[in-house]
Amino acid sequence: MSTRTFDAVICDIDGCLCGEDGSPFDLASLARIREHNEQSIKHQDRPTITVCTGRPVGFAEAMTRLIGNSVLPAIAEMGVYLHHPESAQSELDPAIDSGHLQSVAGLEGHFHENLKPTGVTMQPGKSASVTLWHENTEHLRGSVYPGVRELCEQNSWPFRVSMSWFYINCDLTHISKGTGIERFKSLTGFGSDRLVGIGDTSSDLEIRKQVGFFACPANAHDDVKAVADYVASKPEAEGVLEILGHISAL
């Protein structure tokens, strides 16, 4: 019989398992997280860690394999995909229909025709969301961002357009990390009280709503720390290890 307090840890990737800035992986800490998962899967004595990210599904699959999660679905592209490690298949949310995908194609077309010539780039590898970047963040925030919002409104494209530190994120309004976790719950049968969440920025507030216990690494934004049950003293992957130690004592 399982004696663990929680069944799963749903962990954001950037700013939690690795740096936000593209720096090298902290392999020593990730190896210890992988050992945690190996013990979890073998003995069912601690929760298994999976990922929940805005990144494309290929990156989520790679991180899932790196941390040794061979059993639980991973949530990718801000809820657009679940990736199943057992079958190595990725599954688009069935609530995304061809009309939604036409809106995505419309926005991508606008990027290629109008934004790309002005130095804006689009993050590759996404299927049902659009992420834009420009080296001049002020230009992105002051000019591109209001233009994209207006364009979506004019065309009735159902996007939630938001600005993070360096990116414009356009996500379908009915899809989020929260809807991804709802799918995860119905597949696994785990209720909120069996789940721990870990996140560092505002899109992770959707994780907070879906879990019984929520924690942050030290580098998390203040608005995320404010709703956490536990804040680690260390940043990123070291902070995640600290959180795993903390919850094992609960």
Ligand SMILES: [Mg+2]
């Ligand atoms: Mg993050």
